[in-house]
Amino acid sequence: MRFNEKELVFLSRQPSERAAELGMRGPKKGDVVKRRQVKLIVNFLFYFRIDEDEPIGALLLEQCRVEKEDNHAFSIVFLDEAERKYLFECDSQEQCVEWIDAIVKASYEFMRKNLIHYRTEIHRLTGKDPLEQYGISDETRFQVNSGLPPLPPPPT
């Protein structure tokens, strides 16, 4: 599957929401913990070898479960059939909790739910739709009922 790699690498060089050197262990049996520079940008978790410019990889933080593990660590489990689990070791409990919080809140779907919640509440409290001034109140992605399956495309 092709993807816009150059643009993603460029994205990985931008200021991040959160970045730190953490211990990281992959999901395969036999994978060991390695020190990686981990950077959270939008809903991607980029990870680099220490002092390298180009990321080794990018994890899309959607459809995943983030959990606290023992010893200042947390894990990200991706909810596909394989249920791949990535482990991250932090330097302190505080750092660990902060990372978990940041990753959960970075998900696009989480933010979408927030937006819909605020939109609904503001409308209830003020009688006005706050999205109208941006001209985006009709966009499908911001609708309250966006949990329903999409309509089939019109016949071409």
Place this chain on the structure above:
Amino acid sequence: MKIHEKIITHYLSCTSPVDKEGYLYKKRERNTTYLRRWFVLKGNLLFYQERPGDRNLLGVIVLEGCMVQACETDGQFCFSLVFTGPGLRTYRLAADDHFSQESWIGALFCASHIYLSVIVRDLERRYEEARRDKGLCDSIQSSAVASTPNNIMASWNTGQPFFVHGTSIVPRDGRSYSTSSIPPPSVPNRPISYSLHAPPIQFKTSNKRSPKLWPKRNAHVTPLNGPVPSFGEWPVVNFDPSEEFSKLHEYYGNEIKQLRADWLKKKREEVGYVAEDLIDLG
């Protein structure tokens, strides 16, 4: 760089809503031909495949850091995804008709995570305001839902045009679809471009103008009917003007203190001593 394809395709196929899908033409990178592809937009990801229902995805475009622009150069109903940055690509797409073109441009324009987080941040503030107005809030803390990243906005907006383009909000009229750094012409509420472009608090270092030289305007009053003043006319501070006056007082006060310190130092060098202040400034 590894993109962990299975995670991405799982996101596409899971139950969360698809934001838009349909046929578009995609121009090949080195060729002039347009190929018809089935596109699916979900979150900040634009997937494409040959036909709907195909199990084999041809590719995905991550929609962060690009401008969406209508362009008529290649013929009718064309538009581009212009990634702003050195050596980055422009994707050229075309729709079947004007309605589809407008609809896709609209959907792609507000698809990025950056855009979404700016909107959420603004709504969060307005929600708190609405609650306060109704006398519902006793604390400033937001309720169960998240607060969006703060530092990301300030740092991304100082410097690279990449993110200045990416984060300005322009209410869409019939023509301008590309995000740009022009503030909205007339907005009843406090313009969002204000909070987007204000850099972090910098005392004196970058702004040498004394506040007295700015046009006389009460910085705390949001014009209700007239046009929004351009960014350059707002004081360079990064907080909500409806917050404490003391912050503003301290900000301006520091500049005065610095000026006075400079003056005293200069006087010392000239005269060899410093006279006591005639007035006790405390």
